[in-house]
Amino acid sequence: SSELTQDPAVSVALGHTVRITCQGDSLRRYYVNWYQQKPGQAPVVVFYGENNRPSGIPDRFSGSSSGNTASLTITGAQAEDEADYYCSSRDSSTNHPYVFGTGTKVTVL
Amino acid sequence: EVQLLESGGGLVQPGGSLRLSCAASGFTFVNYGMTWVRQAPGKGLELVSSISDSGKSVYYVDSVKGRFTISRDTSKNTLYLQMNSLRAEDTAVYYCAKEGNCTPTVCYWDVFDVWGPGTMVTVSS
Numbered sequence: 001s002s003e004l005t006q007d008p009a010v011s012v013a014l015g016h017t018v019r020i021t022c023q024g025d026s027l028r029r030y031y032v033n034w035y036q037q038k039p040g041q042a043p044v045v046v047f048y049g050e051n052n053r054p055s056g057i058p059d060r061f062s063g064s065s066s067g068n069t070a071s072l073t074i075t076g077a078q079a080e081d082e083a084d085y086y087c088s089s090r091d092s093s094t095n096h097p098y099v100f101g102t103g104t105k106v107t108v109l
Numbered sequence: 110e111v112q113l114l115e116s117g118g119g120l121v122q123p124g125g126s127l128r129l130s131c132a133a134s135g136f137t138f139v140n141y142g143m144t145w146v147r148q149a150p151g152k153g154l155e156l157v158s159s160i161s162d163s164g165k166s167v168y169y170v171d172s173v174k175g176r177f178t179i180s181r182d183t184s185k186n187t188l189y190l191q192m193n194s195l196r197a198e199d200t201a202v203y204y205c206a207k208e209g210n211c212t213p214t215v216c217y218w219d220v221f222d223v224w225g226p227g228t229m230v231t232v233s234s
Contacts, residue, residue: 030219035221042204043154043204043224054222098144100146100155
């Protein structure tokens with residue numbers, strides 16, 4: 001299957017902005033979705049498609065994409081945003097429907 | 110409220126079997142594809158198996174082909190994963206997820222918009 005590569009970890013000062021990136025060939029063709037996972041909990045989608053934020057997700061979460069790279073930006077990070085973040089998209093290789101990124105651990109300092 | 114709830118996990122010896130269930134509520138089950146995603150301890154997310162809304166199309170990651178079987182029962186609004194010949198490397202939390210998000214006017218199919226809390230499968234002697 002195709003791969004989606006993310007930085008293993010990033011840190012951000014409370015109230016500052018952090019960008020999480022996701023790289024992969026499938027992103028040239030398909031939209032990316034972003035999932036937040038806190039310890040011991042299931043993933044939750046925080047941004048998906050071209051420009052969609054589920055109800056209940058704060059507007060400090062935004063997404064963008066260009067070429068083979070997609071980004072999730074948290075503007076004004078809060079303590080509760082500390083979590084693992086995974087990108088995902090359709091897989092551009094044959095018969096693999098979806099692929100997940102390697103995950104980024106976000107630490108809010 | 111849209112909900113998914115997995116059950117059936119537990120401790121099993123290598124070579125053993127388990128059947129996971131995922132009870133769905135709050136949405137029209139027959140209209141959505143469903144997926145099982147697993148997460149080994151301290152690791153990332155891995156898509157294990159998917160089934161289309163009709164049940165006619167299924168997918169398995171290579172590592173479980175021939176050992177796992179996904180199915181769905183629309184009369185019970187339940188998704189299943191039959192896991193045979195279990196190996197230590199199958200140890201993980203198994204999540205079921207609903208594929209697609211629809212509003213009254215548009216559907217976006219490529220997102221897992223609802224997840225269950227997960228069920229732990231431990232394969233060990």
